[in-house]
Amino acid sequence: MDEIQSTILIVDDESSNRETLVSILEPEGYRLVLAEDGRRALEQAKAIQPDVILLDVMMPGLNGFEVCRLVRAEDNLAEVPVILLTALDDRQSLLEGLNSGADDFITKPFNRHELRARLKSITRLDRYHKLLEERQRLHEAHQNLLDAYDKTIEGWSRAMDLRDRETEGHTRRVTQMTLELAKMFGVESEQLTHIRRGALLHDMGKLGIPDSILLKPASLDPDEWELMRQHPQLAYDMLYPIEYLRPALDIPLCHHEKWDGAGYPRGLKGTEIPLAARLFAVVDVWDALTSDRPYRPAWSAEETLAYIREQSGKHFDPEIVELFLRMVDESRAPR
Incomplete structure (x- = not known):
């Protein structure tokens, strides 16, 4: 029966x-x-x-x-x-x-x-x-739910950009560029999804930073820097309870770690830093330096590339720096 x-x-x-x-x-x-x-x-x-x-x-x-x-x-x-x-x-x-x-x-x-x-x-x-x-119905319902989640994430990231007009568009740019770099590195499609979500949410912790610090048109003093350096941990604490986002938290938590161990919040060194965060770190600095900020004008592409080369093995993973430089060269080559 x-x-x-x-x-x-x-x-x-x-x-x-x-x-x-x-x-x-x-x-x-x-x-x-x-x-x-x-x-x-x-x-x-x-x-x-x-x-x-x-x-x-x-x-x-x-x-x-x-x-x-x-x-x-x-x-x-x-x-x-x-x-x-x-x-x-x-x-x-x-x-x-x-x-x-x-x-x-x-x-x-x-x-x-x-x-x-x-x-x-x-x-x-x-x-x-x-x-x-x-x-098939369950698959479609699951996909619809994931699509709704991703639209929510995109909304959060836009809200972050709108809070700081000087960095508007930053999240969209670094997300796209990080995905391109990850594909060149050979990252598989499922991990690319987590990288995309992590990049979109990388500055979520800045919701906990006062406007007086976040939007300050001058350099931060030591106390203000101490507070600003808490934003990766704030992002992690905010997002970790959302189970489906946990695989995407390497970037929000670790994108300010440095290859030589001088970064924050945990002082990770070398390959202790998750791959997604190592990929993102180079892109994040590239976009930040080539964009105007309240406290300084944008750097030229040549100045920024020189800085990234100089920081290879210090701030950045040397292998990823070489890949990033090749990606930039290819994007600037005549079509």
């Missing part, structure tokens, strides 16, 4: 035939619903959405062929398997049944073993199709 109970709608105008079918199928564990004519069968089918319909052909009023056509015309019933039960065994009746949309025939008087075997085969196949459809 199948673990999941299948519902069989039995349609026959003869009560003795219905009782015979019940006696054969009840021991198999099916849920059985009975209808004595075509009209009642359609009402029951719409109400219960059966897994299979066993349908007598020779009935007064609507015969089995007509009922089958009406079933197939209903969107919610069009895929329900229909087995016609008939004493007719001529070729014309067979063709009419197939044209009406029947899936199978069982000729009366039917063999109980054959009936059980046919039903088991059909219900198993029907359940498999329903399982595939359900998996």
